Amino acid sequence: MEPRIEVRDGAVHDIDQVSSLLEQTWAQAYGNVLSSDQLAHITKTLHNAEHLKRQIDNKEACFLVCTCDGAILGHAYASMKSENVLWLAKLYVLPAAQGKGMGQLLFAEICKRHPKAHIAQLEVGRENANAIAFYQRNGFEKIAEVEKCGGKIDTPVFLMQAVLPK
Numbered sequence: 001m002e003p004r005i006e007v008r009d010g011a012v013h014d015i016d017q018v019s020s021l022l023e024q025t026w027a028q029a030y031g032n033v034l035s036s037d038q039l040a041h042i043t044k045t046l047h048n049a050e051h052l053k054r055q056i057d058n059k060e061a062c063f064l065v066c067t068c069d070g071a072i073l074g075h076a077y078a079s080m081k082s083e084n085v086l087w088l089a090k091l092y093v094l095p096a097a098q099g100k101g102m103g104q105l106l107f108a109e110i111c112k113r114h115p116k117a118h119i120a121q122l123e124v125g126r127e128n129a130n131a132i133a134f135y136q137r138n139g140f141e142k143i144a145e146v147e148k149c150g151g152k153i154d155t156p157v158f159l160m161q162a163v164l165p166k
Helices: 012-030 036-046 049-057 102-113 129-137
Strands: 005-009 061-068 071-080 085-093 119-125 141-146 157-163
Touching (some): 005 102, 012 036, 012 049, 049 061, 061 102, 085 102
Antiparallel strands (some): 005 061, 141 157
């Protein structure tokens, strides 16, 4: 029997699984770049239950999870940055589940839910080769280099942008 993969809105009861997913994916992607103290700080401030609940409750944004047979293996969070620019703040898939199309499904659903978006933008760590390759396969190009992720986290990132198909 084929595994059942589904993209749906995230809910409060998903917070623990999403927090764990974020902690695991950040450790895998940035464990060689950020110190353990920096990773712990990010987990404490950005991946905690209160912060994730605020994101779920934000009606101006889209908080999605991708499940396989009920287990959360991917997560995305996005909102409109301006009238026609979508800001993809998060798109993460557990390391063991990467390469199975879940990132594609999450990105497609984010775009579908933001039909006014003509452009998508995001930041990605300069050392995160797998994510950069994924975004490039999806039409993103590097448009700038930034020294602090989100203007706060002391790690260099690329600002990437894609023109979305209509």
